[in-house]
Amino acid sequence: MITFYDISNNLRSPLPPSPYCWRTRLCLNYKQVKFSTEYVPYSNIATFAKEKGIPPTAVQPDGSPKYTLPAIYDSDKGTYISDSFKIAQYLDEKYPDTPRLVPEKTAALQAAWEAIYNPIHMKLVPLNVVKVLETLDPVSFEFAKKHVEGLFGRSWEAIVQAAEPDQAGWKDVEKDVALWLQYLDIRNATDRKGVWVIGSEFSFADSVIGGVFFSTKALWGEQSEQWKLVKNWSGGRWVEYIDSMEKYTAVV
Ligand SMILES: N[C@@H](CCC(=O)N[C@@H](CS)C(=O)NCC(=O)O)C(=O)O
Structure with a gap:
């Protein structure tokens, strides 16, 4: 049995906030692996990772050392794995009869695809x-607010203002995410089968893109102006792709 460790949001958990953790959720759901989720406060x-030996x-x-989530625990082997890419590779090895997340000979390309995410x-x-902090209890909120004000060098009010849907920050992310569209177009020019990065099969690379979209959707909510904006980035070119991934988004 697999235990998946995700990050909790004190007041409205589970409201999975992390793009990296979303990758692992999408991968587990795609493979139809039986798993349970445990939520760890950011x-x-x-402390949690050190205690467990993650x-x-x-x-x-x-x-x-820097400790991060997602991580998984495989109770059959008593093993902890961290890092979304390593988790995907581990799941391929552990469940050889399920569709692969990192198909043979694609590991380097999948890793390169993932690297595009860092600036995003x-x-x-x-x-x-902004939405992550809104779900914290008042004491944690004050603590986290000071932390992010220091981190981004701006007042909380300015951070909230910058996340309004008409603000430039969203356009900037849209532009970076559109680089993946350029590569998808190149793939499409030679192989028109399927919407995924490698064509008709979903793979780890798709979970990297999914992490951007589904963490944003989870945080802002389906009806928010921010989500409507993001889903329709690049003139709506992501809509079919996002809709195709919905079936792997169950939060269990
Ligand atoms: N390369 C890692 C990165 C994971 C990562 O950075 N996770 C963040 C959450 S979004 C984290 O746990 N950060 C802990 C910290 O900054 O202390 C992966 O792909 O899993």
Whole structure:
């Protein structure tokens, strides 16, 4: 049995806020793997990971290990895996009879596709963080507010204002995300089968894109102006793609 560790949002959990954790949810659902989800508060990720023996995924600027979610626990093997890409590879190995997330010979390309996400994350988080903080209890909210004000060098009021749907930040993310569309067009020019990155089969690369869209949808809500805007980015060219991924979005 697999346990999936996602990040909790104190007041309205589960309201999965993390694009990285969304990748793992999409991958698990796509493979139809039986799993349960446990939610860990953002402030407790490092302590939780150290306690369980979940490996760090990066190094902090001061050289110390950085612990992140998503992570999974495989109770059959007593193993913890962290990092969305490594989790996808592990799931392929563990469930060889299910469709692959990283099909043979595509690992380097999938990793390169993922790298496109890094600058997007830096721009998306300052927008979506508004909704993340709204779900915190008053004490955590005050603490987190100070933290993000310091991190982004702006007042909370300015951060909230910048996340209004008519603000430039959304256009900026739209432009970066459209790079993936350019590559999808190149794929489409030679292979018109299917909507996914590698054609007719969903793969890890699609979960990377899905993380952007479904974390934003979860946070702002289906009826929000922000979600309507994001879903219709690039003149509506993402709509079919997003709708095709809905079937892998169940929060269990
Ligand atoms: N490369 C990792 C990145 C995961 C990541 O950065 N997760 C964030 C949540 S969105 C995290 O856990 N951050 C913890 C922290 O910043 O202390 C993956 O793909 O899983």
